[in-house]
Amino acid sequence: MANDLGLAFYITICCVTFIISKIILMILLYKRWKRKNMIYEEGNFSGGKMVMFRSPLLQSVTPDVFLKKTLKLSNKDIIGAGGYGTVYRLRMNEAMAFAVKRLNRGTADRERGFERELEAMGDIKHRNIITLHGYCTTPHYNLLIYELMPNGSLDSLLHGKSVESKILDWPTRYKIALGAARGIAYLHHDCIPHIIHRDIKSSNILLDHNMEARVSDFGLATLMEPDKTHVSTFVAGTFGYLAPEYFDTGRATAKGDVYSFGVVLLEILTGKKPTDEAFLEEGTKLVTWVKGVVEERREEYVVDSSLGCSCPMDEINKTFNAALLCLETDPTKRPTMAEVVKMLEQIKVRESST
Incomplete structure (x- = not known):
């Protein structure tokens, strides 16, 4: 009898611990989702959307201004290229510049790569991880906007x-x-x-x-x-x-x-x-x-x-x-x-x- 009670108690404790751990995980995931979906400003245009995450660096820049600048990027602004896409230097003014990664659309693999970056980078803030400041979606390509690293790779x-x-x-x-x-x-x-x-x-x-x-x-x-x-x-x-x-x-x-x-x-x-x-x-x-x-x-x-x-x-x-x-x-x-x-x-x- 005592053994049965002990076993029942052990099973109960395990079940409660499992449920609590899942609840904690769901709370953490919800907070992550909330941060991703609540701390941005949007700029809309025909066929696409520009999203900028709020930060002290971007207080003086609106999504519409960012959008106008990105649409003017050309080959002379390219600072890197590879199988993943092309990276441009986006200069806002003399004191502020960003790195913009352009990913052409058209294949499921490219779409998934863009989604992975957003999923992983949405709310990361660490001195040794590149900072994602925003993104842009259009019918033909996607853009990821990062801080510019002046010393390259x-x-x-x-x-x-x-x-x-x-x-x-x-x-x-x-x-x-x-x-x-x-x-x-x-x-x-x-x-x-x-x-x-x-x-x-x-x-x-x-x-x-x-x-x-x-x-x-x-x-x-x-x-x-x-x-x-x-x-x-x-x-x-x-x-x-x-x-x-x-x-x-x-x-x-x-x-x-x-x-x-x-x-x-x-x-x-x-x-x-x-x-x-x-x-x-x-x-x-x-x-x-x-x-x-x-x-x-x-x-x-x-x-x-x-x-x-x-x-x-x-x-x-x-x-x-x-x-x-x-x-x-x-x-x-x-x-x-x-x-x-x-x-x-x-x-x-x-x-x-x-």
Whole structure:
């Protein structure tokens, strides 16, 4: 009898806990929906709509003014282009400018990419995540309006052959790595539902005027409820950054983002692209090349030569160790992004205490 009462009590507690957790989740989701749908102003025009999120930066700009400016964008305003669409610089005045991503309509995949960005970015406010200021829908294309990052992307600075590229010293590289890690950790741990980016790479890490990293491009992002471990989806992303298990399972997980970030860390350390021509000629890739050298304790041979011989090898070795943990073949052995942030933070803490 006592055992039956105990079992009944246990089942009751479990049911109540489950119901309460669902109620809390629904409240959080409602608040998220309410923020997305209540904090904007609209400007309508024939066949489309302009929506601007309210912020101190936009107090002096109306959606109609924004709309008139976007309709005047031309090829001379282009600052980036790719399979995802075209990015323009939208200059409002001498002191205010934005980045406008134009996504042509016409396929379900393009429409879904636009919807993913809005879904993921609607109410995110974090110093290491790009800020979405608004969007525009028309019959032929969609626009996403972001803050403009004056220092471009990590990819262009590390690998670019134009005037945009420049030598990054070690303190700046470390700052970028830590900032990007904090941004991804925020997506994984603090957003409800959690956000899996699915396309972490150096070209999606943008840099503001202080060289602070901002994670960008949420066209492949997937939302995941806190009680889930993965989301089944089609394999997408960028070759050289994708976790090996992703190809086998088609499951998007937070640990897949961790692997991709590990590749970015290797880029920062070595200055080489994951698919560098030298690797392709040898039938290998950045990850396997670095793993082989690090196992032989010859990290200094893979460090970007532009850093010079005066960079702190102790800090660099610790960063290599963090990268290799992120790149474990078994995803269960990889750290979470919160743990990666702690590892990177400890590098400077230990260095300053010695």
